[in-house]
Amino acid sequence: MIPLLSEAATIAAQAPRLAEYYLPMMFGVGAMILFVAWVPLFLKRLPLSLPIMCVGIGFAIFSLPPFSSWAPHPDNTPVLVERATELIVIVSLMGGGLKIQRVISWKRWNVTWRLLGIAMPLTIAMVMLLGHHLLGLGLATALLMAGSLAPTDPVLAGDVQIEHDEDEGQAESKFALTSEAGLNDALAFPFIHLAIAVAAAGSLTLDVMSHWVLVDVVQKLVVGLIVGTGLGWLIGYIIYRLPADTRLSRTGDGFIALGATLFIYAATEFAHGYGFLAVFVAGLAIRRAASDQDFNRKLHDFADESERLMMMLLLLLFGGMIAAGLLADIGWEEALFAAIMLLVIRPLAGAISLIGVKRPKLELAIIAFFGIRGLGSVYYLSYGLNHGSFDYEYSLWGTLGLIIAVSILMHGVLVTPSLRKLGNYYKNRGIETSLPTD
Structure with missing residues (x-):
């Protein structure tokens, strides 16, 4: 049976029980939506984050009957996990692109290029070595894990991302993490494809490498860049540049952002390019075309x-995965792997990439440290496992789940006081900033 149909049949078999709890579930979902809208007002000055609370609530819900019998696991619905995380990542990438005003250039985006060109390859190399020597992973499996863990998550990094109307010059750390998260999801894809190719071939051969460089690196990145730029410019023209009575901004409909996201992503995938790259670049192009800032804000706000x-729903399910035993087989090796990944590899790779950047040390430390891992990593691991044959599949999910759970908790607790400390640093020196202060 086709995997997606098999998963649909499993869900359909539970339909009678779902119908029994239809109204309680409706009540719970409605309460959670109101909660997501309301609770950020209380979290601005607390060492907590919305993702932490969503995972905790999901764990609590799926630990109790009757919901405990429905607790999800990625092994049971691999295609649904892949597609659900794919959708939220592309929506997040469009929102990230719509935030950024800074013109792309080598100098203005210097920190971003360093994070992408130095920190990300270093992270992949170090995670591969650690996975091989500590967890006993083979080349293909270690590469898949490294590629999945390399990107800073665009979905869960909201607390350290630039706001739509925030002065980017006053919040370099937030701009750097926003732009990094927008681009490194696409740049991780070639390494996932290489892992799949190595798993299929059994080794890293010259044919595998040549096809990877020409197709998975050059062709797909170039196609994604061209299609994203072209369609972003075209949609921006339709929204803002047509005669006043026909331009799309007259509708005032923010859901245009979602339509543009889906259209651009699918068109790029049809053209055999990286849709993640195209969506983010298109968001940048649409923002650059925005003469009506109010409508651009509507687009961003809807995204x-x-x-x-979607983040709320997926993190509830992630909490359910933990309740279902996602971390049950974690041993000291996996725990040590997660600790080294979060506390050593990402901060070290980030710090190396930022050598020579003339910014306050605290700000550089924040940029290097706050590379949160999240739903983008779930997507890449599920994509790899759904398209290739790898060892230790169950162990990979447990290790990744542990890293994401600890990353959400650690970064969620530390981000507010860290940004406030940086804001106070600038305030004490008489420098105006949009960062929070005491």
Whole structure:
């Protein structure tokens, strides 16, 4: 049976029980939506984050009957996990692109290029070595894990991302993490494809490498860049540049952002390019075309609201995965792997990439440290496992789940006081900033 049909049949078999709890579930979902809208007002000055609370609530819900029998696991619905995380990542990437005003250039985006060109390859190399020597992973499996863990998550990094109307010059750390998260999801894809190719071939051969460089690196990145730029410019023209009575901005409909996201992503995938790259680049192009800033804000806000709603649902399910035993087989090796990944590899790779950047040390430390891992990593691991044959599949999910859970908790607790400390640093020196202060 086709995997997606098999998963649909499993869900359909539970339909009678779902119908029994239809109204309680409706009540719970409605309460959670109101919760997601309301609770950020209380979290601004607390060492907590919305993702932490969503995972905790999901764990609590799926630990109790009757919901405990429905607790999800990625092994049971691999295709649904892949597609659900794919959707939220592209919505998040469009929202990220719509935030950024800074013109792309080598100098203005210097920190971003360093994170992408130095920190990300270093992270992949170090995670591969650690996975091989500590967890006993083979080349293909270690590469899949490294590629999945390399990107900074665009979905869960909301607390350290630039706001739509925030002065980017006053919040370099937030701009750097926003732009990094927008681009490194696409740049991780070639390494996932290489892992799949190595798993299929059994080794890293010259034919595998040549096809990878020409197709998975050059061709797909170039196609994604061209299609994203072209369609972003075209949609921006339709929204803002047509005669006043026909331009799309007259509708005032923020859901245009979602339509543009889906259209651009699918068109790029049809053209055999990286849709993640195209969507983010298109968001940048649409923002650059925005003469009506109010409508651009509507586009961004709709994308942001859609992302938060989907994030809530997926993190509830992630909490359910933990309740279902996602971390049950974690041993000291996996725990040590997660600790080294979060506390050593990402901060070290980030710090190396930022050598020579003339910014306050605290700000550089924040940029290097706050590379949160999240739903983008879930997507890449599920994509790899659904398209290739790898060893230790169950162990990979447990290790990844542990890293994401600890990353959400650690970064969620530390981000507010860290940004406030940076804001106070600038305030004490008489420098105006949009960062929070005491």
